[in-house]
Amino acid sequence: MVGVKEFYDIRIHGRAGQGAKTAAQLLAEAAIDIGMYAQSFPEFGAERTGAPMKAYSRISKDKISVHYQITKPDVVVVMDESLFHAENVLEGIKEDSCIIVNTSDSPDTVRKKYNIPSNVKVYTVNATKIALDLFGKNFANIPLLGATVKIVGIIDPEKVKESIRKKFIKKLGEEGVNKNLLAFDKGMSEIIGG
């Protein structure tokens, strides 16, 4: 855990279609559910499946008044390692920021591979493997959401799981929801680094 702060700016890098927007939204909904304030919005582009995109969440104990894209994130989530080559995922990253990467590599390897400054904490989780094992498809957003909730620490995971249930029960049914909850738990338990 990064240590509990009052305010988190979270930036999720993904490819359109990978569920970054959904993950950011679930995070915000859960925060609002427990009486915090939150914002969640996607980078406002013309969406094309596979194109690099960003989704944002601001989570705070106080009212949030600002309205712009997150340029100085506390937490960066990289949903797809290939995005290190497509975008500057480290842009605006601060001294006490952390980065969560979906990869089979260790945090140390990732840090070396992408020259991540030593004052930025690196966490990794193989969300793609979790998703492939459970769904047979690369739905990495839910395990990554679990990992992010673990690192951010101020949101009750149970609330996020409620949000997941609410959002997906109609579309996926009981079995589908349970698989997603399992993916969420695995993301929480399998994230390493710091």
Next chain:
Amino acid sequence: MLKVDKEIVSFSINPGGYAKGGTSLENKTGGWRSFRPVLNKEKCVNCMICWLNCPDDSIVVKDGQMLGFDYDYCKGCSLCSNVCPTKAISMVPEV
């Protein structure tokens, strides 16, 4: 506030431009006429072409018979006279 006046008041407006309906009946345009249509019943074949064309609904018709003109509203435009296939309508000066 925005009530539609029951009577037309010539010099005050209704907000939004709403007015009592059917007020063309009160505006007797017959006074605009300088020539009046006159029907020659012997030539008329009741084809109703004049009735179809009259812009002021001033052809008086009953039971399929062309009876004449409503001079309260006929403006004397002479359209009826022009379209009449049997030349049964002639235009006569008012004065």
Next chain:
Amino acid sequence: MSDGVVSKVSVVRKALTGAQAAAEVMRQVEPDVVAAYPITPQTPIVQEFAQFVADGLVNTEMIQVESEHSALSAVVGAAMSGARAMTATSSQGLALMWEVVAIASSMRLPIVMNIVNRAISAPLNIHCDHSDAMAIRDLGWIMLFSENPQEVYHNNIVAFRIGEHPDVFLPVAVNQDGFITSHCVEAVDVFEDSFVKNFVGEYKAPYNILDFDNPISAGEWAMPSHYFEFRVDMKKAMDRSVGVIEKVFEEFYKETGVKMDFFEAYKTEDAEIVFVVMNSTAGTIRYVVDKLREKGKKVGVIKVRVYRPFVVEKFLELIPSAKFIAVMDRALSIGTTGSPLYQDITSGLFANKRIVLVNDYIYGLGGRDFTDDDAYEMYEHAEYSLKEGISGQIVYVGLNPNLLGR
């Protein structure tokens, strides 16, 4: 909830986008007729509402039309028959509506329309600026602007009471920033349905074109002898709306504890430099004002909530110490001295013999992001301008001059 009066109304906090917040009011008010045509970024409002209709949550006649021109035309027709009618649009959709926008107000139909502000073509751009709304600013619509989804929610509720007041009978446009507000999930305190229904009340239309026992004629022709008076009559209704808006805001505050005002001032009492801003950027400026205050800077901000009617006298009361006004326009008037908000403010200052330095800061066109850093930069420019006595400058914030050919 604002401070002060404790709300008598029970609220539920929901995670809603600005678009969903608008649709939520539509669900609670349950208008008789909604006609709309999809356009980004408005689409989620009507999409959400169409779902409410399909789910049987509301008993609204939803009319599918083939264009925005038809959408507003259908709504105008419905309103003429005494229906409470709504629509929503953005950008090119509003542009296509334009002639009917003018008809709706001059026929004095209290339609409520949500405008999700978006740049106008060309080049094609789906992102936020206020050019679309500014193009209808003088057509006789009451125009409310919303900082966030919560304000979208509140503005939509009061809109009915203002527009449908017998002293007013004018349509109301509720504006929100495209994507930044419309697609941003935030916490929104939603009132219980019964409160909204009661507060808004039943619409009592003064006329019904479908009442065959009392036939009326609508859409009249006016000769030069009468047309002038129609326009002045509409202007007077807009003037009367000021008092109505005051009363509606007051009642809303008493019932809910939520304060609304024509201009919402933040730390302007002793401020020498005052920003003026509309919609979502207002919060960013407030945040920056706080940071600048920590450094001892005498700075404040005014958010324009009611843009039409633009009651400049109320504005002037809020800036007793101002020496410099930084007007922020998210639209660019081409071919004149400054953009819409700047023109409204400078003409008001001049007419009231108030001499203050004013610059026009153009920002965020076509969705160009406006960050806290941009705001600091703008403040520095304002501070420099005040020191040097500079006024009347048009300044582009966040412009990339390298992209300009010449």
